[in-house]
Amino acid sequence: SFELTQSPSVSVSPGQTARITCSGDVLSTQYAYWYQKKAGQAPLLLIYKDRERNSGIPERFSGSSSGAVVTLTISEVRAEDEADYYCLSPDSSGIYVFGGGTKVTVL
Amino acid sequence: QVQLVQSGAEVKKPGASVKISCKASGYTFTKYPLHWVRQAPGRGLEWMGWTNVDTDNTRYSQELQDRVTITRDTSATTAYMDLSGLRPEDTAVYYCAREGPRELGNGYDLWGQGTLVTVSS
Numbered sequence: 001s002f003e004l005t006q007s008p009s010v011s012v013s014p015g016q017t018a019r020i021t022c023s024g025d026v027l028s029t030q031y032a033y034w035y036q037k038k039a040g041q042a043p044l045l046l047i048y049k050d051r052e053r054n055s056g057i058p059e060r061f062s063g064s065s066s067g068a069v070v071t072l073t074i075s076e077v078r079a080e081d082e083a084d085y086y087c088l089s090p091d092s093s094g095i096y097v098f099g100g101g102t103k104v105t106v107l
Numbered sequence: 108q109v110q111l112v113q114s115g116a117e118v119k120k121p122g123a124s125v126k127i128s129c130k131a132s133g134y135t136f137t138k139y140p141l142h143w144v145r146q147a148p149g150r151g152l153e154w155m156g157w158t159n160v161d162t163d164n165t166r167y168s169q170e171l172q173d174r175v176t177i178t179r180d181t182s183a184t185t186a187y188m189d190l191s192g193l194r195p196e197d198t199a200v201y202y203c204a205r206e207g208p209r210e211l212g213n214g215y216d217l218w219g220q221g222t223l224v225t226v227s228s
Contacts, residue, residue, distance in 0.1 A: 001169045033214050036153070037152065042202055042221060048214035086152050090213050094157070094166045096142070101151040 002026045004099035005085055009040060010107045018029055018074040020102045022087030034063060037084045037101070046085075061101045074104070078088040087088045109133035111203050118225045124191040127222045129203035136184040138163040140206040142215060143177060143188045144225040147199040157206070160185060193226045200224075 004024040012018040023034060034047040045054045047063035050070055059077040074081055087099040127189040129141065142157040154166035158177045165177050176189040185202060200221040207216030 031212050033212070035152070035215075037146075042218035043152065043204075043215070045207075045211070045214045045216055049212045052211075054211070054216070055213065084151075088152075088154070094215075095168065096154040096157070098144075098152045099155055099170075 001095060002091055002097055003096065003103040004032075004089060004097055006085075006087060006099035006102045008100070009103045011105045011107055012074075013076050014079060017025050017075055018077050018081070018104055020074075020085050020104070021069055022072075023098045024067045024089065024097075024099075026091050026097075027065070027070055028068045028092060031067065032063070033088045034061075034070075034072045035086045035088060037086060044087070077106055078106075078107050110216060111190045111205060111217055112118075113201075113203060113219040114153050116225070117225040118224045118227065121193055121195060121226055121228055123193050123226075124189060125193060125224050126187055127190070127201055127203075127224070130184045131184045131186070131218050136179075137181055139208075140181070141179070141186045142204045142206060143175075143201065144215075145199040145202055147213075150199075153199075155188070155201075160186065175211065179221045183215050193224075198224060198226045 006022050013080045031049045035043040037043045050065040051063040062073045064071045084101045090096045111131045117125050137160050143155040158165045174191045179186040202221050203219040204215035205217040
């Protein structure tokens with residue numbers, strides 16, 4: 001199966017920008033999806049098809065793509081954005097893989 | 108109300124099997140695929156497999172394909188995930204998730220509340 005690689009952690013001060021990357025060969029041909037996961041809660045879809053913001057998600061969350069790397073950007077970070085973030089992508093045969101997750105810490 | 112409601116927590120011994128249900132309501136059950144995802148304590152999200160609820164076609168992760176079976180009962184609008192040969196490392200919260208409307212691509216727009224499965228002797 002394929003792999004998606006994320007950096008394990010990002011630390012950012014309130015009001016600053018956090019960037020989380022997800023890399024993998026499959027991303028050159030398949031869309032990525034970004035989820036926010038907080039303890040005790042089900043994951044929440046933030047971004048679909050690399051860059052489309054899901055309904056109800058604040059504009060400070062945005063997605064972008066370049067080749068085999070996708071990026072989730074959180075602008076003007078707030079304390080409530082402290083969470084784990086995961087990318088997800090399917091391959092062409094319908095197998096899905098999550099990235100390892102990135103823990104965002106708001107200082 | 109559009110929702111997925113999962114069955115309750117389970118405690119199992121190593122080698123046993125567990126079957127978790129995911130009941131859908133508030134939408135046309137056969138219209139959207141259902142996926143299963145788990146998260147072990149202190150670990151990341153792990154994709155397990157999915158079912159095309161309409162056709163009953165399924166796909167599983169390579170790591171779990173020998174032990175996991177996803178089924179559905181359209182008359183009961185319920186999907187099931189059966190995991191056999193349980194090991195302590197299968198201790199996790201298990202989620203079902205709906206792959207949403209076509210405009211979301213393969214995004215999961217609706218999740219169950221999660222079911223804790225504890226595997227311990």
